[in-house]
Amino acid sequence: MELKSKLNWKTFRTTQIQISGIENAALKKEAKVLKLSINEIKQNRRINNLWFAFIILILLLVSAGLLWYLYHQKQKLRVTNLKSKISRDLHDDIGASLSSIHIFGDLATSVWDTKPQQSKEMVNKITMQSKDLMERMSDIVWSLKPPGDEQNSLTIKFRNFSHDFLAARGIKTLFDIDEKLAAIIENPLVRTNLLLIAKEAMNNIAKYSGADQVVISLRKEKEEVIFSITDNGKGFDRPLTNNGNGLHNIEQRCSQLKGSCLINTFPGKGVTIICRFPVAIISHTD
Amino acid sequence: MIRVAVYDDNKHRRESLQAFISLSSELKHAGSFENCANILQDVAATFPDIILMDIEMPVVNGLQGVKLVKKQYPHIKIIMQTAFDDDDKIFAALQAGAEGYILKQLPLFKLPKALMKL
Numbered sequence: 001m002e003l004k005s006k007l008n009w010k011t012f013r014t015t016q017i018q019i020s021g022i023e024n025a026a027l028k029k030e031a032k033v034l035k036l037s038i039n040e041i042k043q044n045r046r047i048n049n050l051w052f053a054f055i056i057l058i059l060l061l062v063s064a065g066l067l068w069y070l071y072h073q074k075q076k077l078r079v080t081n082l083k084s085k086i087s088r089d090l091h092d093d094i095g096a097s098l099s100s101i102h103i104f105g106d107l108a109t110s111v112w113d114t115k116p117q118q119s120k121e122m123v124n125k126i127t128m129q130s131k132d133l134m135e136r137m138s139d140i141v142w143s144l145k146p147p148g149d150e151q152n153s154l155t156i157k158f159r160n161f162s163h164d165f166l167a168a169r170g171i172k173t174l175f176d177i178d179e180k181l182a183a184i185i186e187n188p189l190v191r192t193n194l195l196l197i198a199k200e201a202m203n204n205i206a207k208y209s210g211a212d213q214v215v216i217s218l219r220k221e222k223e224e225v226i227f228s229i230t231d232n233g234k235g236f237d238r239p240l241t242n243n244g245n246g247l248h249n250i251e252q253r254c255s256q257l258k259g260s261c262l263i264n265t266f267p268g269k270g271v272t273i274i275c276r277f278p279v280a281i282i283s284h285t286d
Numbered sequence: 287m288i289r290v291a292v293y294d295d296n297k298h299r300r301e302s303l304q305a306f307i308s309l310s311s312e313l314k315h316a317g318s319f320e321n322c323a324n325i326l327q328d329v330a331a332t333f334p335d336i337i338l339m340d341i342e343m344p345v346v347n348g349l350q351g352v353k354l355v356k357k358q359y360p361h362i363k364i365i366m367q368t369a370f371d372d373d374d375k376i377f378a379a380l381q382a383g384a385e386g387y388i389l390k391q392l393p394l395f396k397l398p399k400a401l402m403k404l
Contacts, residue, residue, distance in 0.1 A: 088370075092342055093296060095369045099390045100298035103306055106393060111309060122305065129298045252344050 097133050101126050143191040154182045158198055165202040176217040185282045193253040200246040201229040201273055209233025223279050230272040235265040289316040291334035295343040312398040322351030336363045336401055341375045349379050356383035363404045
């Protein structure tokens with residue numbers, strides 16, 4: 001009886017150990033399965049993350065492409081508008097002068113025999129107007145050239161003018177030009193207006209100022225370009241001066257640059273013309 | 287004699303039109319002006335019968351000039367001068383009361399007779 005009981009206990013223990021072994025094995029397998037599932041979930045998440053990153057990248061690329069396309073379309077439109085404005089201005093301005101030469105030519109021919117003195121005056125007008133026209137054409141062509149090339153630079157052009165207008169009258173010109181700034185002024189309308197402002201101012205100085213020194217300055221302050229021309233001449237009383245000497249034209253040209261013009265002068269104190277306009281306009285072609 | 291005033295911002299064009307008008311037996315030059323900034327005073331001082339009016343001028347342009355003159359002096363005839371025959375501004379000027387337009391690039395020899403018929 002006791003032996004039987006011992007045998008049963010042994011069998012029971014053996015069975016228990018076997019069951020425990022099977023349970024352990026099952027648990028291990030379960031843990032392995034769980035681990036595998038976790039790994040699978042992790043891998044899936046990684047793949048999802050990769051997809052997400054890929055989609056974001058594609059969206060970014062598409063957006064960048066779209067922005068680039070829109071920017072270039074806008075630039076194209078600006079260039080087209082600029083070309084259209086230049087050709088219209090050329091046709092209007094140069095065309096008007098050519099029509100004038102034509103009219104004088106017709107008139108001179110019609111009164112050649114009856115009014116020889118008047119026809120001679122008209123031929124002189126044709127000569128002067130065509131000379132003026134050639135200078136204007138040359139300025140227009142210069143304004144369309146790339147600003148970075150030295151021979152097309154604003155400084156060279158200003159130097160040429162100062163040589164013609166001022167040096168010939170013994171007036172010394174000092175240049176304080178920010179060359180880096182001048183080299184990026186590519187908008188032909190800005191180049192033309194700066195040139196004509198300088199021309200107008202130098203012409204006034206040569207004719208009326210009695211100065212012996214002029215300073216021409218071009219610099220940038222914050223978001224503005226400041227172009228100034230200062231002389232040490234006799235100055236004038238602005239309210240007493242009519243606009244016939246080109247000051248009005250200078251103010252007009254500054255407003256064409258979306259800027260402002262300040263003319264500081266007092267009798268005996270010289271004249272300073274300060275034109276300010278936004279930096280944004282120098283490369284914009286609108 | 288018909289008194290003609292000229293409005294044009296191009297100095298050369300003003301000079302040649304003045305010469306043309308002065309040499310014409312039917313026309314008399316009333317005055318030449320570079321824009322319409324003082325057009326009412328100009329007209330009051332020069333009594334033109336006809337104005338040859340440019341369209342594009344700084345400060346006060348030809349279109350504004352037509353409106354100002356026609357409001358106060360409806361009897362004065364205004365002929366627009368333009369380099370472009372497709373310019374919308376011509377039609378705007380005609381709507382504002384201008385009598386007609388001439389192209390700048392065309393010869394002027396028929397102009398006096400045309401002005402006489404206005």
